[in-house]
Amino acid sequence: MxxxxxxxxxxxxxxxxxxxxxxxxxxxSFHVNRGEIFAVVGESGCGKSTVAHSIMRLLDKNxxxxxxxxxxxxxxxELSNKQITGVRGHDIGMIFQNPLDSLNPVYTTGAxxxxxxxxxxxxxxxxxxxxxxxxxxxKMPDAEKRVQAYPHEMSGGMRQRVMIAMMLSRNPSLLIxxxxxxALDVTIEAQILEIISQLKKEFGTAVMLITHNFGLVAEVxxxxxxxxxxxxxxxxxxxxxxxxxxxxxxxLLMKALPRGTKQEGRxxxxxxxxxxxxxxxxxxxxxxxxxxxxxxxxEQDPAIRALSATHTYRCHFAEEEV
Amino acid sequence: MQYVVKKxxxxxVLVICVSxxxxxxxxxxxxxxxxxxxxxxxxxxxxxxIEKEYGLDRPLLVQYADWLYxxxxxxxxGISFKYRLxxxxxxxxxxxxxLRLTVITALIQYAVAVPLGLLxxxxxxxxxxxxxxITSMIMTSVPSFWISVLLxxxxxxxxxxxxxxxxxxxxxxxxxxxxGVLSGLATTMRLTKSEALDVLREKYILTAYAKGxxxxxxxxxxxLRNSLIIICVQVFQSLPWLISGYIIIEKIFVIPGxxxxxITSIINQDFNVVQCLIFLISIMTVICxxxxxxxxxxLDPRIRISIGGGDK
Numbered sequence: 001m002x003x004x005x006x007x008x009x010x011x012x013x014x015x016x017x018x019x020x021x022x023x024x025x026x027x028x029s030f031h032v033n034r035g036e037i038f039a040v041v042g043e044s045g046c047g048k049s050t051v052a053h054s055i056m057r058l059l060d061k062n063x064x065x066x067x068x069x070x071x072x073x074x075x076x077x078e079l080s081n082k083q084i085t086g087v088r089g090h091d092i093g094m095i096f097q098n099p100l101d102s103l104n105p106v107y108t109t110g111a112x113x114x115x116x117x118x119x120x121x122x123x124x125x126x127x128x129x130x131x132x133x134x135x136x137x138x139k140m141p142d143a144e145k146r147v148q149a150y151p152h153e154m155s156g157g158m159r160q161r162v163m164i165a166m167m168l169s170r171n172p173s174l175l176i177x178x179x180x181x182x183a184l185d186v187t188i189e190a191q192i193l194e195i196i197s198q199l200k201k202e203f204g205t206a207v208m209l210i211t212h213n214f215g216l217v218a219e220v221x222x223x224x225x226x227x228x229x230x231x232x233x234x235x236x237x238x239x240x241x242x243x244x245x246x247x248x249x250x251x252l253l254m255k256a257l258p259r260g261t262k263q264e265g266r267x268x269x270x271x272x273x274x275x276x277x278x279x280x281x282x283x284x285x286x287x288x289x290x291x292x293x294x295x296x297x298x299e300q301d302p303a304i305r306a307l308s309a310t311h312t313y314r315c316h317f318a319e320e321e322v
Numbered sequence: 323m324q325y326v327v328k329k330x331x332x333x334x335v336l337v338i339c340v341s342x343x344x345x346x347x348x349x350x351x352x353x354x355x356x357x358x359x360x361x362x363x364x365x366x367x368x369x370x371x372i373e374k375e376y377g378l379d380r381p382l383l384v385q386y387a388d389w390l391y392x393x394x395x396x397x398x399x400g401i402s403f404k405y406r407l408x409x410x411x412x413x414x415x416x417x418x419x420x421l422r423l424t425v426i427t428a429l430i431q432y433a434v435a436v437p438l439g440l441l442x443x444x445x446x447x448x449x450x451x452x453x454x455x456i457t458s459m460i461m462t463s464v465p466s467f468w469i470s471v472l473l474x475x476x477x478x479x480x481x482x483x484x485x486x487x488x489x490x491x492x493x494x495x496x497x498x499x500x501x502g503v504l505s506g507l508a509t510t511m512r513l514t515k516s517e518a519l520d521v522l523r524e525k526y527i528l529t530a531y532a533k534g535x536x537x538x539x540x541x542x543x544x545x546l547r548n549s550l551i552i553i554c555v556q557v558f559q560s561l562p563w564l565i566s567g568y569i570i571i572e573k574i575f576v577i578p579g580x581x582x583x584x585i586t587s588i589i590n591q592d593f594n595v596v597q598c599l600i601f602l603i604s605i606m607t608v609i610c611x612x613x614x615x616x617x618x619x620x621l622d623p624r625i626r627i628s629i630g631g632g633d634k
Contacts, residue, residue: 058531081537089534096525096532104526104544105624106551115543116533150623166533 005174005206006055006092007031011067013050013059013230021064024050026285028067028232030225032174035204037197039217039238041253042227045274048210049097051227052178055208056094057084071174089116093167097179099159103151109162110135110147117169134165138195157188164195168205175199176208181216193220214257218242223310226250229274229285236311246305246313248290284316292317326612333608338390340604341597345386348593354378355403355591376403389597399601400594404587409598412583417602419489420572420579424564426495427502432557435507439514440546443522455515458508466505466567470574473497487576498575502568506560513556517549524548551621558614562607 013025025047032038040048053059055069057076069076071091076084088094096102104112113134114127122130128147135143138161151159160180167175177196181189197220199205209221217224217238225235226249234247245251255268272289284290287297294316302316356372357364373379377388392398399409438458442451461469477497478486488494521527522545530540569581576582580599587595619626 056532058528085534085536087534088532094532096528098525102525102529104530104548106548106622112529115535119534152624163529166529170534 003034004031005034005072006208007068007070008051008055009068009070011051011054011065011069013047013054013066014064015060016062016064023230024063025054025230028227028230030232030235032206032208033223034173035200035206036222037200037207037209037220039209039211039221039224040227041211041214041217041224043212043274046227047230048227049178052094052176052208052210055176056088056092058094089119089167089172090170091172092174092176093170093172094176094178095160095163095167095180098183099156099163100183102163103159105151108148108150109154109159110149113147113162113166113169116166120170130169131165134169135161137168137199138162138165139191140165155188156184157191160184160188160192161195164192164199168199168203171203172205174206174208176210178210179212180209181213182211189216196220214253226253231285231314233286233315234311234313236307236313240308240311246307246311247286247315248292249286250313252291284314326616329612329615330608333605333612336608337601337604341390341601342386344597344600345389345593346382348591348596349382349385351591353591355593358590359403376401389594393601399598402587402592402595404590404592404595409594412595413580413598413602416578416580416583419577420565420568420581423495423498423502423568423572423577423579424561427499427506427568428557428561428564430499431503431506431510432553434503435510436514436553438507439511440518440541440549442511442515443518443545444541446519455508455511458511461504462506462508464505466501467570467574469504470498470501470571473501474574487574489575489577494575494577498568498571498577501571502564505567506564509560510553510556514549514553517552518545521545521548551618554617554621555614558610558617561610562603565603565606 007029008031009029011025011028012023014021014023028047028051030038030040040051042048050059050063054063054065055071055076057079059065065077067077071087076087079087103109107115110128110131113131114124117127117130118124131147132143135146140146140158140161146154146158151162154162164180175196180196181192184192193216196207196209200207209216211217221238223236224238224241226233226241226247228249234241234245234250241250242254245254249270252268252270256270258267270289275285275288282301283298284293284302287293290297296316300316302314304312304314306312354373356369356376356378360368360372370379377385380388389400392400397410399413401407402409402412405412435458438454442454445451474486474497477483484493484496485491527540527544530544535543565580568579569584571577572579572581573585580602583595584599586592587599
């Protein structure tokens, strides 16, 4: 496939902790195409951020990454430190969950954006012009003045715009957005999302959107992957997933979404808790909360089943049975 | 500006409080300078005579008011009981000696400790980190007079590379400064290390890496710059401490600084000299603290606003 930009193959990530390894991500494979918005959904701690950070090789030193992460055919895992530095920002940009602390408080925001621009050998003055242009692109009010503002003089939404401007300043082909709107209120969230989808249209930037918000996925994403406890349980086109979710977890998740304005009774919840990932056991990681779990679920790892060229899920039960 | 004035006024109040406390403590101390001045076996009349001559028979508050008046209005710190000289003449020539020692020590100490602390943070949990931290801890735990004596034995007696005591050439300063630097090294190193580790955990460091900055650029422009905020404040706040820390080292190396004078004066109950020295050190403390605050404002834009009185 030619329009494939990023491909993760059997990626497992373990954290070395006292007393062994913590399996944060297990055997995850997916790809992101050029110019699409690919969403990764899952609850807190399911490993979605870990996957995102592993692509940029920004994980802590105690993380061990297995498998391959290929960007445009090059395995990012095999690059030297110097080479991966060249990929960061230039090929892949990344924005983080909390814009409040992802900017350095002692420099003006413009200077921090300019710092990124100047990595491509652009003069300081040219850089400033570009910063103002970028601020306009992300719809920063009063762009000329805001470049001189310090992070603490800006609201969360503005800071996230700065982050987007910074990460797009070097025209990467892929932008990883790690819960970009979690820390923001709903109106700002809508604006940020609009900027992201507009950038996709204008510059053809592919976006890997990490979120726990299904509403957001429905709104902007082209394809979606659902993660649970470090495993990728289902992925496919947004329409496929929303129309016919296959994995029990996805289905329960969908049921847990508030719909419409009036609720009948209580909102559905998923019983039980996420398993501790310390002890590596065989079997499906969702088994202890799954309403249809059978003996086999606790004993064997489920294989990945393909429903169509795009839609796959990881469960012991065939489509009819589910 | 308003902030500085406010701080200065507060500082003046503080200095007066400190001087009063010291004054009363000296007053309450057992023994009297008079007996020391008169010499052993002096008659009671002679003692009273001297007491009257120096005004020591007056009540504490009157004495204090008189002293404060002399200091503030006439810039007169009184007369040393021991040397029978104006206090200021005694102190004046010792200030540059002490300042030179402490400033050079501070410069060397920070020039060594900050890079070492940063290296320890970057190479956390490696052999280098552990060795450096343990060595510096040992250096600090050992009292400075012991280090001084060791240095003297090693480099002034056994090898004779440096003179044993005195202060006439630069060579005289090498050993006392080394002793001073060694005793303060660990504090600064630990501070730098923990501060750098804190900064390394910040999200904006991740941002800096994510936009494609090289390791060294991140370390200099972001980690060092942000750790420096606390370190600079520490520099200014530690200056007065350094001076008091030098009291013993000055005594050992027979350097005529403020510290040496302070000890002899306390032993001789030379009230006016002790008063004057503590007065100077407290003024210096106040000034250094204000400078530290201003420095903080200069380095951290978030604090600039609160110091400037809130321009936003």
